[in-house]
Amino acid sequence: MAKKVDLSTQIAGIKLKNPVMNASGTLSLENSELLDFSLLGAVVTKGITLEPRSGNKAPRLAETPIGLINSIGLENPGIKDFLDKYLPVWLSFGVPVIVNISGATPSEYRQLAKALTGTGITAVEVNVSCPNIEGKIIGTDPYQTALITATVKKYTDVPVIVKLTPNTNEIAAIAQSAAEAGADAISAVNTFMAMAIDIKTQQPKIGRGFGGLSGPAIRPQALFKVWQICQAVKIPVIGMGGITCAQDAIEFFLVGAAAIAVGTANFKNPLIMIEIIQGIEEYLRQRGQQSLQEIIGKTEIS
Amino acid sequence: MGKQRSHKREDRVINMGRLWQKAVVVNNSQIADKIFRLGLNTEISGLVSPGQFVMLQPLAAESLLPRPFSVYSADGNSLIEIVYQVRGQNTSRYTELKPGDCLMILGPCGKPVVINEKFDFLILIGGGCGLASLHSLAKFGHQECRRLKVVAGFRNQKTIFGVLDFSNMGIEPTIATEDGSVGIKGTAIDAFKFVFLELTHNLGRNYNPKRILIFTCGPRPMEKEVATFALSQRITCLVFLEEMMGCGLGSCLGCAVQTKYGTKHICLDGPIFPSEEVVW
Numbered sequence: 089m090a091k092k093v094d095l096s097t098q099i100a101g102i103k104l105k106n107p108v109m110n111a112s113g114t115l116s117l118e119n120s121e122l123l124d125f126s127l128l129g130a131v132v133t134k135g136i137t138l139e140p141r142s143g144n145k146a147p148r149l150a151e152t153p154i155g156l157i158n159s160i161g162l163e164n165p166g167i168k169d170f171l172d173k174y175l176p177v178w179l180s181f182g183v184p185v186i187v188n189i190s191g192a193t194p195s196e197y198r199q200l201a202k203a204l205t206g207t208g209i210t211a212v213e214v215n216v217s218c219p220n221i222e223g224k225i226i227g228t229d230p231y232q233t234a235l236i237t238a239t240v241k242k243y244t245d246v247p248v249i250v251k252l253t254p255n256t257n258e259i260a261a262i263a264q265s266a267a268e269a270g271a272d273a274i275s276a277v278n279t280f281m282a283m284a285i286d287i288k289t290q291q292p293k294i295g296r297g298f299g300g301l302s303g304p305a306i307r308p309q310a311l312f313k314v315w316q317i318c319q320a321v322k323i324p325v326i327g328m329g330g331i332t333c334a335q336d337a338i339e340f341f342l343v344g345a346a347a348i349a350v351g352t353a354n355f356k357n358p359l360i361m362i363e364i365i366q367g368i369e370e371y372l373r374q375r376g377q378q379s380l381q382e383i384i385g386k387t388e389i390s
Numbered sequence: 391m392g393k394q395r396s397h398k399r400e401d402r403v404i405n406m407g408r409l410w411q412k413a414v415v416v417n418n419s420q421i422a423d424k425i426f427r428l429g430l431n432t433e434i435s436g437l438v439s440p441g442q443f444v445m446l447q448p449l450a451a452e453s454l455l456p457r458p459f460s461v462y463s464a465d466g467n468s469l470i471e472i473v474y475q476v477r478g479q480n481t482s483r484y485t486e487l488k489p490g491d492c493l494m495i496l497g498p499c500g501k502p503v504v505i506n507e508k509f510d511f512l513i514l515i516g517g518g519c520g521l522a523s524l525h526s527l528a529k530f531g532h533q534e535c536r537r538l539k540v541v542a543g544f545r546n547q548k549t550i551f552g553v554l555d556f557s558n559m560g561i562e563p564t565i566a567t568e569d570g571s572v573g574i575k576g577t578a579i580d581a582f583k584f585v586f587l588e589l590t591h592n593l594g595r596n597y598n599p600k601r602i603l604i605f606t607c608g609p610r611p612m613e614k615e616v617a618t619f620a621l622s623q624r625i626t627c628l629v630f631l632e633e634m635m636g637c638g639l640g641s642c643l644g645c646a647v648q649t650k651y652g653t654k655h656i657c658l659d660g661p662i663f664p665s666e667e668v669v670w
Contacts, residue, residue, distance in 0.1 A: 146646050
């Protein structure tokens with residue numbers, strides 16, 4: 089009789105029954121009619137800001153070879169409506185809920201952290217990495233990243249995950265900075281800044297001119313960044329960036345990720361995360377391994 | 391963001407009633423220059439309402455996003471038809487589908503159309519392949535003694551499609567071609583103005599703009615022109631909007647349109663919008 093493979097993993101002190109969650113902004117409550125959220129390791133909400141945001145002008149999406157440039161611009165209902173109308177529904181699925189927050193100043197992050205205290209969420213994911221809003225990306229600056237991390241950590245009662253941008257050559261240093269400032273976990277990577285031009289109209293394909301690239305096109309680079317982070321910090325890392333199948337996910341575990349997130353792949357197949365969970369289990373079973381933990385960080389590069 | 395929609399979990403599931411499933415190709419044939427008609431066997435046929443659309447899985451190896459297509463017709467049982475124009479890699483691949491082939495499909499997507507009973511004249515104005523989105527609305531013309539007029543503009547004779555389908559419903563579309571090879575020489579707008587003049591003339595004192603409803607689908611500049619005209623005549627006009635789409639579900643927030651009431655999304659709030667609300 090085959091023993092069930094243990095897919096559980098720990099992120100920031102929270103035990104997840106499996107290591108698969110969605111990337112922020114790629115799963116909404118509308119998906120719940122097609123996909124049983126309770127099967128996932130966790131769900132991650134769209135980035136919430138203090139005030140409602142209407143987002144960037146269209147077109148907000150451009151396909152590139154095995155990639156997608158997005159420039160959504162953090163459209164979201166704002167923290168008040170989120171808490172009143174949407175969070176109760178997220179919490180009703182009986183699966184850990186990670187709320188992604190985004191702000192322009194430490195004060196905004198502080199207010200968001202406070203507003204989410206005592207709401208029953210599992211963790212806060214601090215977005216310092218969106219390339220589609222005004223201002224320099226916080227996550228390109230170790231000091232700013234530390235400041236925001238410490239601010240959120242001070243004012244929230246749940247574990248703090250800091251989501252990093254790959255638009256830097258110093259991701260390891262920035263991850264260290266976040267860890268030293270109190271981050272309980274790191275998630276990486278957000279999208280790579282990118283652009284596409286329509287040569288018929290001679291205009292950018294994205295309304296704002298540029299956006300963030302995701303999908304298989306970025307996976308090798310994302311994997312490298314995640315490996316760099318895993319070498320630099322001891323706290324758990326949620327790896328993401330172009331994961332479309334179990335094999336992709338396993339690469340991230342092998343370089344040290346304790347969990348993974350799936351984003352763009354959800355659009356082509358709303359059930360892909362379930363298939364990935366099954367595929368990870370199958371990989372371990374075929375290799376005679378009892379648990380996911382046996383492969384985390386297994387690949388060593390000297 | 392979705393203020394009118396219920397956010398209770400049970401209501402959400404009942405409200406949308408969408409499926410993600412394998413559809414089987416029943417037929418796939420060319421009906422005009424770069425225009426194909428694809429018949430799919432899917433339970434979505436029993437769920438879809440006029441004005442709604444479906445998302446088909448991409449077939450090009452490089453593509454990550456599903457493709458949105460209006461439902462041309464649905465028999466309410468197991469068959470839906472899509473009329474599509476070949477534009478790029480994916481639509482080219484769709485032309486290679488043969489009966490028996492399988493394709494993943496998501497739907498129905500978008501909000502169904504509900505027509506207020508006060509409208510007894512419907513005018514459908516299609517520009518090019520935009521006519522494909524309007525076809526499913528023709529059934530409203532048969533209900534409750536409504537009269538239906540169809541106006542369609544095409545580039546030339548080779549690109550004309552759908553005329554027979556409307557004829558079979560007893561509706562003769564007024565056609566315009568840019569090169570004048572068939573019907574009125576000009577655009578859908580020219581054909582519409584001709585039809586409108588005729589209508590107002592025939593109705594005489596009985597003409598009441600409040601009883602007329604226009605639906606339009608075509609290139610954005612054309613839709614804007616129709617909207618402007620409708621507004622000037624105080625006629626209600628509903629427009630099909632198209633935008634680069636991601637998930638088709640309401641998750642990615644990619645397909646945004648700016649309206650007078652803020653940002654809305656084609657996959658959730660559309661694809662049909664009151665033209666006076668659109669920020670053109």
